[in-house]
Amino acid sequence: MNGGDTAGRLVRPFTLTGGRTRPDRGDFTLITMVIAVDPPPDGSTRLQPEHGRILRLCAEPIVVAELATRLDLPVSVVSIMLCDLLQAGRIVVQPPRPVSRTTDLELLQKVREGLDRL
Amino acid sequence: MTGSDATAQGVTAPDTVKILIAGGFGVGKTTMVGSVSEIVPLRTEEPLTMAGLGVDDLNGIEEKRATTVALDFGRITISQDLVLYLFGTPGQQRFWFMWNDLAIGALGAVVLVDVRRPESSFAAIDFFERRRIPFVIGVNGFHGLHPYAPEEIREALALPDGAQVLLCDARERGSCREVLTALIDQLIATTARANGHPARTS
Numbered sequence: 001m002n003g004g005d006t007a008g009r010l011v012r013p014f015t016l017t018g019g020r021t022r023p024d025r026g027d028f029t030l031i032t033m034v035i036a037v038d039p040p041p042d043g044s045t046r047l048q049p050e051h052g053r054i055l056r057l058c059a060e061p062i063v064v065a066e067l068a069t070r071l072d073l074p075v076s077v078v079s080i081m082l083c084d085l086l087q088a089g090r091i092v093v094q095p096p097r098p099v100s101r102t103t104d105l106e107l108l109q110k111v112r113e114g115l116d117r118l
Numbered sequence: 119m120t121g122s123d124a125t126a127q128g129v130t131a132p133d134t135v136k137i138l139i140a141g142g143f144g145v146g147k148t149t150m151v152g153s154v155s156e157i158v159p160l161r162t163e164e165p166l167t168m169a170g171l172g173v174d175d176l177n178g179i180e181e182k183r184a185t186t187v188a189l190d191f192g193r194i195t196i197s198q199d200l201v202l203y204l205f206g207t208p209g210q211q212r213f214w215f216m217w218n219d220l221a222i223g224a225l226g227a228v229v230l231v232d233v234r235r236p237e238s239s240f241a242a243i244d245f246f247e248r249r250r251i252p253f254v255i256g257v258n259g260f261h262g263l264h265p266y267a268p269e270e271i272r273e274a275l276a277l278p279d280g281a282q283v284l285l286c287d288a289r290e291r292g293s294c295r296e297v298l299t300a301l302i303d304q305l306i307a308t309t310a311r312a313n314g315h316p317a318r319t320s
Contacts, residue, residue: 029223031203032192034133035124050123061124061131061295065191074187076164083267097133097200097222105313107200108306111135111225114196115302116202118154 016050016073017080027086030065033094034058041089051085054078058091075096132195136203138220139280140229140246146258146288147206148190150230153294155192155204162189164216187213189218211241214297221245224299226252230288233257233266235276243275252305254282256297262287 014021028034036055047055050071057070064082067077085091097107124131152159160178163186190206207213207220207227221227227246231239246253257264257271266274268283277283282300285292 006268030189030205030220031134031136031223033124033134035129035131040303061129063134063201064158065162065203065205066193067187068162074164074186075162092124092129094129094133095132097135099135099223099225105309107135108225108302108309110200111196111202112299112302112306114194114200114202115295118194118291 005117012026012112014077017077020080021076022080026092027095028064029096029097030075031063033063034063034082035061035066035092037092037093044090045088047085047088048081049091051081054081054085055090060093066082124310130199131289132199132201133313134201135226136205137301138207138224138227139244140207140209140217140227140253141231142209142232142235142242145209145230145232145239147209147230150228150256150258150288150294150297151192151204153205153289153291154194154298156195157193158173159190159192159206162191163187164189166263168207187216195309207242209238209242213243213290214245217245221249223253224251226254226305228256228301229253230256230258230276230298231271232260233264233271234260240275243277247278253306254284254297254301254304256284256286256288256294258286258288286295 036058038059053071054067057067063077064078068078071078081093086093139150141147148159165186187208189208192204194202194204196202205220207217229239229242229246243253243255255271255275255277257268264285268285272281272283282304284297284300286297288294
């Protein structure tokens with residue numbers, strides 16, 4: 001990979017976001033689940049093709065990091081586009097399980113059991 | 119979040135949690151992720167903005183300007199309603215701005231160490247110690263060989279007494295599982311102590 005290609009790959013994704021480099025809201029972590037709203041709400045506006053791709057990929061629940069990989073786009077770019085979709089009511093999100101280091105024994109036991117089955 | 123929240127909309131998706139696999143460049147992070155993941159490790163690449171780099175660090179990357187930082191991750195479905203993600207985190211200190219994001223909501227971390235160059239994992243150990251994120255040390259033996267005992271490694275790394283040091287082989291699923299299990303057991307013990315009883319609660 002030469003330097004020119006790298007620069008091109010990096011600059012271009014942000015044209016999908018209208019030049020924005022940060023999402024308006026902090027809803028999207030790497031492991032936030034994203035699910036398309038089906039059927040779409042009434043009066044939905046037309047979408048960019050990339051938004052349409054995202055909606056197809058999150059017809060089933062998918063986390064942001066996997067979505068970014070499937071789209072071959074940086075997480076930062078995908079988060080901004082997800083923000084658009086969230087505001088348009090086209091997706092719902094489920095934040096990661098909150099981790100409390102002192103209370104959630106049940107969660108840890110579940111993970112332990114899951115690893116045992118590995 | 120009202121209206122945009124999945125549960126509010128009656129949509130069910132599994133809960134997600136994550137564990138970080140940290141350590142220096144080439145220490146076997148992606149190998150470990152791949153050994154336990156149910157999918158071939160996936161990669162995302164993030165553009166590196168200059169805002170994320172310390173001024174001092176710019177000297178080091180003049181020659182080979184790092185424009186992206188790669189993040190490899192894998193997945194273990196624990197149950198129908200719980201999925202564990204493993205993120206291999208880039209080792210160098212100049213990526214700490216990214217680690218902050220990665221560390222949020224992490225159950226804990228595995229710091230992989232290569233005994234031939236343990237110093238490459240110092241930054242990761244430092245990071246988790248400072249932020250009080252629970253971690254265990256996995257000593258990834260080159261070709262599965264372990265010339266040093268865990269105690270020697272603990273001393274060489276100047277680890278606190280409580281820190282677990284496990285000899286492992288990042289290529290072996292069983293070995294990686296043991297390291298992850300040791301981390302979870304440590305978390306369970308800490309949690310049980312904090313709750314004042316060692317028994318299971320719900």
